[in-house]
Amino acid sequence: xxxxxxxxxxxxxxxxxxxxxxxxxxxxxxxxxxxxxxxxxxxxxxxxxxxxxxxxxxxxxxxxxxxxxxxxxxxxxxxxxxxxxxxxxxxxxxxxxxxxxxxxxxxxxxxxxxxxxxxxxxxxxxxxxxxxxxxxxxxxxxxxxxxxxxxxxxxxxxxxxxxxxxxxxx
Numbered sequence: 001x002x003x004x005x006x007x008x009x010x011x012x013x014x015x016x017x018x019x020x021x022x023x024x025x026x027x028x029x030x031x032x033x034x035x036x037x038x039x040x041x042x043x044x045x046x047x048x049x050x051x052x053x054x055x056x057x058x059x060x061x062x063x064x065x066x067x068x069x070x071x072x073x074x075x076x077x078x079x080x081x082x083x084x085x086x087x088x089x090x091x092x093x094x095x096x097x098x099x100x101x102x103x104x105x106x107x108x109x110x111x112x113x114x115x116x117x118x119x120x121x122x123x124x125x126x127x128x129x130x131x132x133x134x135x136x137x138x139x140x141x142x143x144x145x146x147x148x149x150x151x152x153x154x155x156x157x158x159x160x161x162x163x164x165x166x167x168x169x170x
Contacts, residue, residue, distance in 0.1 A: 002061060002062070003028075003059045003060060003061045003064075004059070004060060004088035004089070004091070005030070005057050005058070005059050005060075005088060005089040005090075005091065005093075005094045006057065006058050006060055006065075006079055006080070006086055006087075006088055006089065007055055007056075007057055007079070007080040007089060008022075008055065008056050008057065008058055008070065008076055008078075008079050008080065009054055009055060009076070009077040009078050009079070009080060010054055010055065010056060010075050010076055010077060011075055011076070011077055012054065014074075014075035015031055015050045015053075015054070015055070015056055015075070016031065017074060017075035018056060018073060018074070018075030018076045019031045019056055019075075020075075021073045021074045021075055021076070022056075022058060022070070022073055022076070025069070025073065027058050027059070027060070027064065027070075028058065028059040029056060029057070029058055029059075030056065030057040030058075030059070030094060030097075030098070031050060031056040031057075032050070032051035032052065032097050032098075032107050033048040033049065033050060033051060033105065033106050033107065034048070034049055034050075034051045034106055034107045035047070035048055035049075035104070035106040036048070036049040037139075048106065051097070051107045054077075055080075057089065057094060058070070058079075065086065067079055067081075067086065116168075117137040117146070117166065117168070118137065119137060119138065119139065120136060120137065121136070121137045121168065121170065122134060122135075122136060122137075122168070122169040122170050123135055123136065123137050123148055123166045123167065123168060123169055124166070124167050124168070124169040125148075125150075125161065125165055125166065126165055126166070126167055127164070127165050130150070130159070130161075133150050134150075134151075134169050135148045135149050135150035135151065135159070136148060136149045137166070138158070140163075141160055144162060144163050144164070145160055145161065145162055145163060146160070146161060146162075146163050146166060147159070147160050148160075148161060148166070
């Protein structure tokens with residue numbers, strides 16, 4: 001039985017509910033998640049969030065393509081379609097996503113080729129007005145910029161700087 005992957009739009013922030021409901025109906029569902037850093041009221045936490053907000057994927061055979069049943073599932077808006085055509089996704093695309101999971105089941109976004117720093121690594125700024133200050137690498141911001149935390153004058157500052165201005169402090 002040939003099965004293909006299809007994209008399903010979900011209601012806002014109801015991807016997990018839609019996944020559960022579709023699985024309860026016997027469908028094979030894939031909801032890629034990424035572990036996201038959340039900052040709220042000066043508190044930092046890590047929470048799973050959909051890699052594609054508002055979407056999940058369902059693996060269906062021709063017999064399972066009951067679009068009305070899928071559309072009426074709690075949490076689902078509609079299958080992605082162009083008129084009456086429901087485009088299948090290439091299996092390679094889903095396989096690529098599934099192969100990029102870490103040991104906790106989250107999609108890992110690899111470091112940029114230019115980035116040689118790990119999250120939490122101690123760094124030193126150079127070649128800028130903040131030359132010599134030390135801090136902690138937080139994340140990449142685009143291809144050539146990084147976000148770092150600096151402890152300066154008893155305050156923690158978030159600074160975005162060019163990647164070339166950073167060196168390892170360890």
